[in-house]
Amino acid sequence: MERDARPHAAATDDDHLGPRWRRLPCHRTRNARRDIRLPELPMVQGILISPAPDDEPVPEAWRLGADEERARVAILGCGGAGCNTLRHIAAPPNVDRIALNDALHPAMAGPTRRLLLRPDSLRAFASMDERVVAKMESDEEKRIAAAIMDRDFVIVVGGLGGQLGGWAMSLVGRVARILGDASLAVVTLPFTAEGALRRETASAQLDLLRRKTEGVVVFANDPLLRLVPDLPLARAFAVLGSLMARVVVGLSGSLGRSDLPAVRKMIGRAKEWRFGLGAGAEKHRCFLAVDEAYRSPWFAGRPEDIRQAVVLMGLPPSGGIEEELLREVRVRSPLADIAWAVLPESVPEERAVVEILAGR
Template structure:
């Protein structure tokens, strides 16, 4: 099958996709906190919500005033009957829901699946963006995370997975708290880039391109100077999260940005990507980011079958 490019429709600001971020559990609330999008923080712990700057905060628990920091999974499974209307309302005026958390604890692992299912039932495209625990965390956490991931792959339109262990190749010897801060910034990047380029009309093409291969990983390239096109592609494809044969990739979402995007440069980037990703359908977009100065940036989500 030859490569096939599809561009996000270039529409006006008022046609932009209405995206909302959902941070679930302690990690999820941290991940979404800095992002400039409508956001909902959702937790069993009132401490998570107290720290959060989200527009809307949902405390889940039988006693919603006091909050519950030790979530129990039976309670989370009954979530819709407990916070019913609020759980449905949070998806109003939304076409794209980014459901973000660290897997391995109870709140994020169970809550992300529940929210994804509610999004699906409301016809909202749910993109789960999740971190898998470090190996240094307990075996039990990794087991919980692996099970939760299976559920998310079933229920989401796409599930972007960040394995925490791979962070060590990007930033070795970082203390855990700094590593999480770094990861939070990386996890929000594809969200920002998709939202900057995608319009409401693109939801159906997004679903079509991503198709059944809902399992995605992320690579980022940033380059300046001579050969910046070649280097931005090389850097994005050398992401520590692309630790499998690129021949397995079935579709890709590529977002190019620079201070003043230039069609010829974008075309070169796409041609290079196509030469490295045989038989891949690429959904792509571009936008101007004046903060980049002389640099160009490529955000790449590679999708493959589960």
């Protein structure tokens, strides 16, 4: 939508776009650079969005996977919940799936690698400061290191509150850091009804995990009771597992090796990461998709507080709506640096799907 030229202003290439459009460099679909012009609107559904102060740095936007060489990613499912999540993950060719548990379980049947570790010493090993104790002495550390040695990026998935998964994910993060690899954790929190002791354990594990990995994406279990109240608990867990799998598959399949330094820095800038998924159809599909993603039960906090965002898009074969989707994200989170990618699976015409990882 074009605007009239600004009066009393020197002519520039952007004059015809009006004063509330900002030029951001970005890659388009065929790897050719172009400018995406994103609007800065003051209101979204009646909520005032404060514009960036004049001294704020201009937020960045760039496309992931612009180079052809994909990052080598390891996805480790830790504990029962993590191994069950691996069952929902159809790994791209650049991804290695690894199941980690204290005993063989049917959910470990699919992954190409399996690690059996004793749970009694995981917390002590994971708690060691790798800056002080950089040498891996334990058998557990050495076995994890051997499994992820040839990887560039490590993603751990699992549930917090038990005696294995939460501590094992932190130990993987410690090993990855010693090896020089970035790591991201995707975790679930226990139901409130599971009791104070389990929730206290989960809180301690989450605190350690945030120190051992670059970032943690948190899914609380309680919103499941509102999202699918009539489903049996096992089916509800399967729904959550499929959502966690979307995060992992979408990100790991989009990363190029040249993206890793910037992505590592982006993930490390945010203390808290959340996930939202949305879909829209017909004329206002982009607005509806992004709006639904921001209304996700796991997308807590104010949209304008988001400072980092990874936007993964499911587009129809004809494409052409990338700019509109990014514009809808920018309207809601004007201060966010954005990394974006187009998912390989196309959606029907007149539809759009968006997955947003948001950090604040």
